[in-house]
Amino acid sequence: MCGIVGYVGSKNATPVLINGLKKLEYRGYDSAGIAVLSDSSDEIIVKKSKGALKFLVEKITGEVVKQSKKKDVAEAGRENEENLNALIAKTADFVHGSVGIGHTRWATHGEPSDLNSHPHTNVSGTIAVVHNGIIENYAKLKAWLQDQGVVFKSQTDTEVIAHLINYFYEKSGELFKAVLETLHRLEGSYALGVVCTKYPDRIIAARKESPLIVGLGDGENFIASDVPPVLEYTRDVYYLEQNEIAVLYSDQVDLCNDDGEKVHREPSHVDWDLSSAEKGGFAHFMLKEIHEQPKALTDTLRPRLVYDGKNPVDIQFDEMDFGEDWQLARRIVITACGTAYHAGVVGKYAFEQIARIPVSVDVASEFRYRNPILNKDDIFIVISQSGETADTLAALRLAKSAGAKVIAITNCVGSTVSREADEVIYTWAGPEIAVASTKAYTTQLMCLYLLAIKLGKIRGAIDSQRYEALLREIELLPSKAELVIQNQTEIQKFASRQFNKEKIFYIGRLFDSASSLESALKLKEVSYMHCEAFAAGELKHGPIALIDQNTLVVAIATCPELYEKLVSNIVEVKSRGAATMVITQDTKGAFNESCQTVISIPETDPVLASVLSIIPAQLFAYYCSIQKGNDPDKPRNLAKSVTVE
Secondary structure, three states: OOEEEEEEOOOOHHHHHHHHHHOOHHHOOOEEEEEEEOOOOOOEEEEEEEOOHHHHHHHHHOOOOOOOOOOOHHHHHHHHHHHHHHHHHHHHHOOOOOEEEEEEEOOOOOOOOOOOOOOEEOOOOOEEEEEEOOEOOHHHHHHHHHHOOOOOOOOOOHHHHHHHHHHHHHHHOOHHHHHHHHHOOOOEOEEEEEEEOOEEEEEEEEEEOOOOEEEEOOOOEEEEOOOHHHOOOOOEEEEOOOOEEEEEOOOOEEEEOOOOOEEOOOOEEOOOOHHHHOOOOOOOHHHHHHHOHHHHHHHHHHHHEEEEOOEEEEEOOOOOOOOHHHHOOOEEEEEEOHHHHHHHHHHHHHHHHHHOOOEEEEEHHHHHHHOOOOOOOEEEEEEEOOOOOHHHHHHHHHHHHOOOEEEEEEOOOOOHHHHHOOEEEEOOOOOOOOOOOOHHHHHHHHHHHHHHHHHHHHOOOOOHHHHHHHHHHHHHHHHHHHHHHHOOHHHHHHHHHHOOOOEEEEEEOOHHHHHHHHHHHHHHHHHOOOEEEEEHHHHHHOHHHHOOOOEEEEEEEOOHHHHHHHHHHHHHHHOOOOEEEEEEOOOOOOOOOOOOEEEEOOOOOHHHOHHHHHHHHHHHHHHHHHHOOOOOOOOOOOOOOOOOO
16 A cells, blocks of 8 residues: 655755655555655645656656657567656756655545645645555544634545644644654554654654654665665665654654654664666566566575485474474464465465365455454464555454464565564565565465475474475475476467457366466456456356356366366366366376367476466466556556555
8 A cells, every 4th residue: 555755865855755656656556746845945845646656757847758669568668667767867857855755645535636645734835744554533533623724625534644733733833742642643554754844854754554664874864665765775774663653864863652752773684685676677577576486486495495415304494483382283274365365275275285284264354353263272374475464464463362373474574464473484585566466476385385394294294205305396496487487488479369358267176276366366456357266166066157259268287186177177168169278287288189278387296386387377467468558567456565454
């Protein structure tokens, strides 16, 4: 949801803010805006616009971002990027100031529009605010402020904050105290950045539920919703804690709790490579991140494998203790949302088949409302790419209150999930900028597989021979993923022929049924094509009524003992006019006669094949999106990190 940036230092803040927002557009792109404290006058210059960031840039400069006419998608994408960057650099000539805040929006309260765009100001325009989150009691606060004579300009909940700060500032004459008083009256979630003309040397920032970091530079400091915007300037950051406030000056940062008392702690150091947050010559982040999966899988896997010479012989999680809690656990409960939930479904099959332990998988948004039955001998696993997913956090807190051991799988060091869980496993996928998750998903699978194999060993569910065989196979997954990516031409051609189908169905059995869920989600997210996924055996129980000549059916088949069943399913839909494709590790031609297009993936143990079978589906979704003229990095109505319910 929504991206926030802020800068205080000696540079012109405008291009710093806009470049920061560019790196946060995956969090929302319904509108964008900046508020900069003018160097030449006692005023806040506010510029904002509906739509993607380029419209804000065009509004500031009065120029249009030139669009490439090259036919090659990759070349056109690179040229358009260069044109946008050139115009962003020019914004420094139009808005002058060294302190400012910026925002890119995923709309909640109020439709996308110039008026509803952030930043929002008080009536006199002396205080500006950017906000990520939802203020749940905003209607009550708005009514009270209107009784005080305040006239609102927007439909947003955020505008309430600017007017409240102004109200308390007029009473106390102190900005920090006014912000503190305001925070004590807000209910809901927020990450905030506040600037004021009477305090032109600082930014005040605060967080509750929604993520916010402080970047510590040399003579300059930053706020941001995520790490990528500050990587160009610093690797030292504070991850703001719950209900924490930061006051940023150019030469120092003061951290305070919600009572206004100063807090002291050491900053964290970020090891991400700056290039990992850039496109690096790819047309889109989504394609780049698909190509990064072999490295991400290796980075997630290698630190956890123990070698005896050349061969892996054990799994070691330095961050975890496999004590009695794991050995005596009676059940594993997994909860997550969206793509992470689909990883959890694959994890259920892995834990049950390898470790022989019952597993329950829940959508986090449903979990806490169904009065779940939790036991102290449950292992509770939450999965969240951002570590800030609101529904997943709520489930985590419920599980902890019930006494369950909570394990978090996340990609973000210092995130709320990582801090509140009993133990945390990082996926080491690096920054994932495209909204549709790819490498975060496959590294989540890698962590779940490692856990399942380790648990199978310590609980005696698999013997040493099977344990070492799985270790040898899992070690080869990154190189096999690279082979899948290198052989993507057939997928690209298939997408060019099938992107106009009205209905697409993904089917599979066991692990492949779970993979079908994620495959269908990817296609829906970036191509906007109607797509469903279900267990292949359910075809005859209703869905086959939808099959006709406008349908594409994609079967995922990685379990050899079930190939014949999948062949029967494919024949059933093909005879009713559907186009068909199968993604399989079969090498004996089981599908050659029944299926129009066969996409082969390298052979591996069937319990591990979900890491490989999803990659062709990711590529198919990407190329369908391109064929339709969509932007796969910024699918409509979506945001990367869902920090509100």
